[in-house]
Amino acid sequence: MSKVLIIGAGGVGGVVAHKAAMEKQHFSDVMLASRTLSKVETIAAEVEQMHGRKLRTAQVDADDVPQLTKLLKEYKPQVVINVALPYQDLHIMDACLEAGVDYLDTANYEPLDVAKFEYSWQWAYQDRFKKAGRMALLGSGFDPGVTNVFCAYVQKHLLDEVHYVDIVDCNAGSHGKAFATNFNPEINIREVTQIVRHWEDGRWIESPAILDDASIHFKFDYPQAGAKDSYLLFHEEMESLVKNIRGLERIRFWMTFSQNYITHLKVLQNVGMTRIDPVDFNGQKIVPIQFLKALLPDPGSLGHNYTGKTVIGCVFEGAKSGGEFFRKYIYNVCDHAECYKEVEAQAVSYTTGVPAMIGAMMMLKGVWKGKGVFNVEELDPDLFMDELNKCGLPWQCVDFDGFLPE
Numbered sequence: 174m175s176k177v178l179i180i181g182a183g184g185v186g187g188v189v190a191h192k193a194a195m196e197k198q199h200f201s202d203v204m205l206a207s208r209t210l211s212k213v214e215t216i217a218a219e220v221e222q223m224h225g226r227k228l229r230t231a232q233v234d235a236d237d238v239p240q241l242t243k244l245l246k247e248y249k250p251q252v253v254i255n256v257a258l259p260y261q262d263l264h265i266m267d268a269c270l271e272a273g274v275d276y277l278d279t280a281n282y283e284p285l286d287v288a289k290f291e292y293s294w295q296w297a298y299q300d301r302f303k304k305a306g307r308m309a310l311l312g313s314g315f316d317p318g319v320t321n322v323f324c325a326y327v328q329k330h331l332l333d334e335v336h337y338v339d340i341v342d343c344n345a346g347s348h349g350k351a352f353a354t355n356f357n358p359e360i361n362i363r364e365v366t367q368i369v370r371h372w373e374d375g376r377w378i379e380s381p382a383i384l385d386d387a388s389i390h391f392k393f394d395y396p397q398a399g400a401k402d403s404y405l406l407f408h409e410e411m412e413s414l415v416k417n418i419r420g421l422e423r424i425r426f427w428m429t430f431s432q433n434y435i436t437h438l439k440v441l442q443n444v445g446m447t448r449i450d451p452v453d454f455n456g457q458k459i460v461p462i463q464f465l466k467a468l469l470p471d472p473g474s475l476g477h478n479y480t481g482k483t484v485i486g487c488v489f490e491g492a493k494s495g496g497e498f499f500r501k502y503i504y505n506v507c508d509h510a511e512c513y514k515e516v517e518a519q520a521v522s523y524t525t526g527v528p529a530m531i532g533a534m535m536m537l538k539g540v541w542k543g544k545g546v547f548n549v550e551e552l553d554p555d556l557f558m559d560e561l562n563k564c565g566l567p568w569q570c571v572d573f574d575g576f577l578p579e
């Protein structure tokens with residue numbers, strides 16, 4: 174029996190539920206639980222209709238540790254796949270320790286009242302997970318997740334020293350809405366309005382946020398999608414990769430944003446709609462970004478009529494032991510419409526949900542095992558890379574002779 178509990182019934186949770194149902198030999202018993210039961214039931218009905226499998230369902234507030242612990246003790250899963258929001262990470266880790274269950278997520282913890290995401294809070298659980306003999310796998314989505322696995326693969330097979338990594342993330346899709354975010358709007362907007370950081374020569378270097386006129390961007394020529402403006406952005410996987418990839422001299426993260434997205438976000442920020450602190454409105458307190466989330470399209474609903482592709486990967490520069498230099502580019506291309514046909518989701522949810530499912534599969538099979546808290550690049554990449562090819566996210570590895578800024 175391989176039992177998993179998926180927490181979160183949003184865009185990503187839906188994909189994990191579909192894909193786990195499709196991989197019956199690895200996931201023999203699946204429960205989907207979230208805060209709003211109707212969303213869980215809608216996904217479960219879709220899964221049954223499309224893949225002929227019944228999921229167990231439950232309502233749970235993952236911030237209520239005793240309530241979640243009770244559910245875990247009753248259902249007794251081997252692994253919890255946390256695809257709720259980063260605010261829940263620590264509570265779900267607490268419940269997993271209490272109930273003796275392994276843990277996996279796709280995004281690092283973020284406090285509700287400070288727009289700041291970093292691994293320190295979750296790495297602080299190292300001793301508790303070790304002592305309990307349990308495993309916590311952090312960041313098993315696409316980025317973080319697959320990008321970290323690409324780094325581990327290059328370090329294992331292609332380069333003895335990885336000097337430079339540039340993660341390049343492109344969504345060249347069109348959802349037909351005036352403005353929408355491809356994953357949870359609150360988390361997305363908090364992420365992209367931050368001061369940018371990249372790592373070079375042993376230290377973090379700050380540069381202006383993407384909405385600033387002085388932001389750093391250039392056109393990267395993406396396979397199948399063509400040249401797209403790509404903005405320097407801080408992204409969480411860099412924090413663990415600088416610790417775990419040998420000889421790293423520089424790591425940067427670039428993401429495409431359309432002018433339309435930037436213009437909308439600038440206006441929203443200028444009028445105060447992206448604020449995360451409570452403001453008084455008609456005698457009650459509201460948090461503007463939470464109100465904005467309620468107005469924006471649900472990322473899980475964008476899949477219908479979404480066209481175009483995502484192209485996400487990493488460019489590596491480094492040396493073999495003989496001193497020979499290489500530039501390699503490993504990437505995946507994913508088609509929004511194809512994802513919708515398969516699991517009724519757009520490609521951003523798909524590229525996150527599939528690696529979450531594969532990470533859990535690695536843990537259930539005992540391919541990835543250990544006691545403590547792990548980032549995915551600390552584990553052997555080979556079988557994960559094979560499963561990407563089998564489960565809908567095939568990758569290419571090519572020599573890179575394109576342009577990157579110095």
Ligand code: NDP
Nearest residue numbers: 181182183184185208209235257280314315316317356357
């Ligand atoms: P959604 O907002 O669509 O879904 C989040 C789900 O979590 C909702 O169903 C929500 O319930 C549920 N939830 C929120 N709070 C609780 C709670 N206290 N208890 C139980 N359930 C709760 O987000 P996405 O699906 O777009 O994203 C999910 C996660 O994936 C996020 O953490 C995001 O940062 C991460 N992500 C990671 C990426 C990667 O590549 N690594 C890329 C994209 C996303 P309700 O419906 O009641 O609000």
